[in-house]
Amino acid sequence: MKLCLEPDALHRQIDARIDLHRQGCRCLGRRCAAGHRRLHARTADIEVEQTTRTEVAAKRELLERAREAAKTMTLDEAYRALGMSRTELHRMTKEAGFYFQSNDKEHKAREVARQAKAEERAKLVELIRANSGIGLSRNFVAKKLGISNHTLVKLAEENGIDFPRWSDRP
Incomplete structure (x- = not known):
C-alpha cells in the first residue's frame, strides 16, 4: 500500500494500518515485529511532517499579518494587535527586511528631553567655570550645585575647566 500525501487519504491509510496493527499485535510500539515497527516509524514521521508543515x-x-500591520502601525501598536512579544516581532522584521512606522510624538518628546538636558548641562558648566576661580573646593561647589563630585569632575574635564582639587587657602 503506497502512502498518498493528500490529507484525507493519508489519514484513512494511517487509520487502516493502525487498525490492522491493533488486531494482530498487543505491543506498546517498540516491541513489535519488524513490519509493525516500520508502521510506527512511518506514522511518527508523517505526524512530524504534518506538524512541521x-x-x-x-x-x-x-x-504576512506583520507586514500588513507595518504599513500603518508602529511597533507598539502592532505587537498589541498581533498578540506577540516585541522581541519576537522585532526579530521577524529584521529577518524579513521590513520596518514599522515611526511614532512622531515619541520622537519629538525624546528630542525635547535631549535639548533640555543639554541646556541644563550648559548651565552647570557655566556655574562650574564661575566657581572654579574663586578658591572654593570641588566638594563644596558640587554640594552647592546639587550634583555629585564625580559629575563635577567629569563636566570640568570634558569642558577644559581647570578646577583644582583643593583651594589655595593660606
Whole structure:
C-alpha cells in the first residue's frame, strides 16, 4: 500500500494500518515485529511532517499579518494587535527586511528631553567655570550645585575647566 500525501487519504491509510496493527499485535510500539515497527516509524514521521508543515504555514501567515500591520502601525501598536512579544516581532522584521512606522510624538518628546538636558548641562558648566576661580573646593561647589563630585569632575574635564582639587587657602 503506497502512502498518498493528500490529507484525507493519508489519514484513512494511517487509520487502516493502525487498525490492522491493533488486531494482530498487543505491543506498546517498540516491541513489535519488524513490519509493525516500520508502521510506527512511518506514522511518527508523517505526524512530524504534518506538524512541521502546519508550523511553517502559521509562521508565514503571521509574517504576512506583520507586514500588513507595518504599513500603518508602529511597533507598539502592532505587537498589541498581533498578540506577540516585541522581541519576537522585532526579530521577524529584521529577518524579513521590513520596518514599522515611526511614532512622531515619541520622537519629538525624546528630542525635547535631549535639548533640555543639554541646556541644563550648559548651565552647570557655566556655574562650574564661575566657581572654579574663586578658591572654593570641588566638594563644596558640587554640594552647592546639587550634583555629585564625580559629575563635577567629569563636566570640568570634558569642558577644559581647570578646577583644582583643593583651594589655595593660606
